[in-house]
Every structure is written in structure tokens, then in C-alpha cells.
Amino acid sequence: xxxxxxxxxxxxxxxxxxxxxxxxxxxxxxxxxxxxxxxxxxxxxxxxxxxxxxxxxxxxxxxxxxxxxxxxxxxxxxxxxxxxxxxxxxxxxxxxxxxxxxxxxxxxxxxxxxx
Amino acid sequence: xxxxxxxxxxxxxxxxxxxxxxxxxxxxxxxxxxxxxxxxxxxxxxxxxxxxxxxxxxxxxxxxxxxxxxxxxxxxxxxxxxxxxxxxxxxxxxxxxxxxxxxxxxxxxxxxxxxx
Numbered sequence: 001x002x003x004x005x006x007x008x009x010x011x012x013x014x015x016x017x018x019x020x021x022x023x024x025x026x027x028x029x030x031x032x033x034x035x036x037x038x039x040x041x042x043x044x045x046x047x048x049x050x051x052x053x054x055x056x057x058x059x060x061x062x063x064x065x066x067x068x069x070x071x072x073x074x075x076x077x078x079x080x081x082x083x084x085x086x087x088x089x090x091x092x093x094x095x096x097x098x099x100x101x102x103x104x105x106x107x108x109x110x111x112x113x114x115x
Numbered sequence: 116x117x118x119x120x121x122x123x124x125x126x127x128x129x130x131x132x133x134x135x136x137x138x139x140x141x142x143x144x145x146x147x148x149x150x151x152x153x154x155x156x157x158x159x160x161x162x163x164x165x166x167x168x169x170x171x172x173x174x175x176x177x178x179x180x181x182x183x184x185x186x187x188x189x190x191x192x193x194x195x196x197x198x199x200x201x202x203x204x205x206x207x208x209x210x211x212x213x214x215x216x217x218x219x220x221x222x223x224x225x226x227x228x229x230x231x
Contacts, residue, residue, distance in 0.1 A: 035219075045219060103162055103165050106159055106161075106162075107159065
């Protein structure tokens with residue numbers, strides 16, 4: 001069974017631009033969560049989608065948004081990029097909603113660099 | 116709010132040595148789940164174990180073992196007879212049951228270096 005896939009793997013943008021990252025969950029998984037990993041703040045929860053609905057959201061500004069499609073694929077969008085948005089963005093999928101009810105399996109991440 | 120502390124930023128040992136990675140957590144909830152993930156240089160987080168707060172039994176899986184002690188709020192991870200392939204960053208994480216943000220709260224990670 002294929003794992004979680006994320007595209008693109010690497011991305012370079014400049015301040016003020018916007019970016020869209022994509023995540024395809026493991027087949028049959030309906031929940032997708034997004035995390036940001038930076039050297040300073042570590043791994044932080046962004047949001048979770050289940051059945052095309054955002055269930056939960058971490059403590060991030062409104063510039064960070066996402067959506068989920070009927071095939072469970074998810075996209076994350078960051079508008080008006082700032083230097084501090086440079087990070088590894090990890091996507092995780094699970095069968096059921098929430099890290100409580102089911103184990104999350106992670107993809108390889110998208111490395112975003114903002115110049 | 117919950118918190119996970121991994122006090123060991125980096126550990127370096129020689130192959131075949133045993134090594135223990137510490138994890139201390141804070142939460143006011145009585146029902147919670149603890150996890151360990153491994154992050155090799157490729158970046159992908161690899162799931163190792165999940166444990167709920169009502170199950171204090173220690174667990175062994177091959178060379179890996181986990182010691183969960185609610186009395187000290189610790190969930191430590193031991194690798195026996197370490198191998199070079201064990202080199203990675205290891206994260207301990209916590210999530211709560213009930214409403215609110217269900218995401219994982221991660222520790223800062225421990226970078227484990229196994230020298231040949």
C-alpha cells in the first residue's frame with residue numbers, strides 16, 4: 001500500500017507570494033493533518049481535515065488555510081509569505097478523525113524556503 | 116495546555132551500546148495518548164508506538180522497549196544493542212481525548228547518533 005505522498009518536495013518562494021502544498025493520504029484514509037516543523041519552534045499542529053471539513057486548527061494566523069477534496073486529498077495554502085514561514089511542512093493521514101482515535105502516518109514533507 | 120519535554124538534545128553512543136531517550140509530559144487530563152516517532156534524515160516521521168494513559172504496561176518490540184510511568188509523567192524509550200541505522204531524531208508526542216485541538220503536541224526531539 002502506498003504511503004502518504006506530498007508534492008512538491010522542495011519549493012522556493014519570495015516574501016509576499018503565496019504557495020499551495022498538496023498531500024495525498026494513504027488509500028482509504030479520510031483524515032489529513034498538517035504540521036509545520038522549524039528549528040526554533042519544532043513540530044507544531046496546523047489543522048486537520050476529515051470528510052472535507054476542518055475539524056481542528058492550531059495556533060496559526062489566518063494566512064494559513066487548507067481544504068480537503070472528496071477523494072481525501074488535501075491542499076494547504078499560505079498567503080503573503082514571510083521569512084518565518086520557511087519550514088518543513090508535514091502531512092499525516094489516518095483512517096479516523098483525530099490523533100486520539102487513530103494513529104497518524106506521515107509523509108516525507110515539503111521543504112519550503114522563503115527568500 | 117499540555118507540554119512534552121525531551122531534555123536530551125543530542126546523544127552520541129557507539130554501536131551496540133544501549134541507549135535511553137527520556138520523555139516527560141505535562142497534562143491535566145486523565146485520558147491521553149503518548150507516541151514515539153522516528154525522523155531519519157529523509158524527513159518522514161515514522162510511527163513507533165502509541166500508548167494510552169490507562170495502559171501502564173511496558174512494551175518491548177525487538178530491540179526497542181518503552182517504559183511508561185504515570186507517577187513521574189514519563190514515557191522513556193530504550194534501544195538495546197544500538198545500530199548505525201538507528202541514527203535519527205526521535206520525537207515523543209502527546210494528544211488528549213475529548214474536544215479541542217486533536218493534533219499531536221511534540222517534544223523538541225532527541226538527535227541520536229550511533230557511531231560505528
